[in-house]
Amino acid sequence: xLKKQFRITLSEGATSLCEKLATMAxxxxxxxxxTIENLKLVADANLIEYPxxxxxxxVEPIGQNLLHIDxxxxxxxxxxxxxxxxxxxxxxxxxxxx
Numbered sequence: 001x002l003k004k005q006f007r008i009t010l011s012e013g014a015t016s017l018c019e020k021l022a023t024m025a026x027x028x029x030x031x032x033x034x035t036i037e038n039l040k041l042v043a044d045a046n047l048i049e050y051p052x053x054x055x056x057x058x059v060e061p062i063g064q065n066l067l068h069i070d071x072x073x074x075x076x077x078x079x080x081x082x083x084x085x086x087x088x089x090x091x092x093x094x095x096x097x098x
Contacts, residue, residue, distance in 0.1 A: 003090040005029045009082040013071055017046045017054055018081040021069070025083045036067050036085060043069065 006025040010018055021039050028034035043059040056072035057080075069081040 001090050001092055002087045004085055005088050007082075007084045007086050009084075011078070011080045011082075013073055013078060014080045015054055015057065015069075015071070017043060017050070017057065018069055020046070021067070021081060021083060036061055036064055036083070039067050039083060043067075 006029055008022045008025050010022055021043060024034055024039060024042065040059060040061050047054050047057065047059065058070050058077070060068045060070070062068060065085040067081075067083045068079055070077040071080045
């Protein structure tokens, strides 16, 4: 059986916003419903609420299955968070016999 889960990649330079979104995505893996769109809305609000902490950060959804946060470090942008919605094969357990 195929199941959708988030693959979360935090990189060096990640901000508290990245940690918050990674935690939300992990909760999504545990059964709480969350979407890339939800994560993007939280990120946008956080960028407005804490502009100094998130200075140089850009949030970019790519399609409906991928969210990137990049941060300007020096003269170039580096990816500090990637959340990707993937399908994983969940093994079916044999039914227990009574």
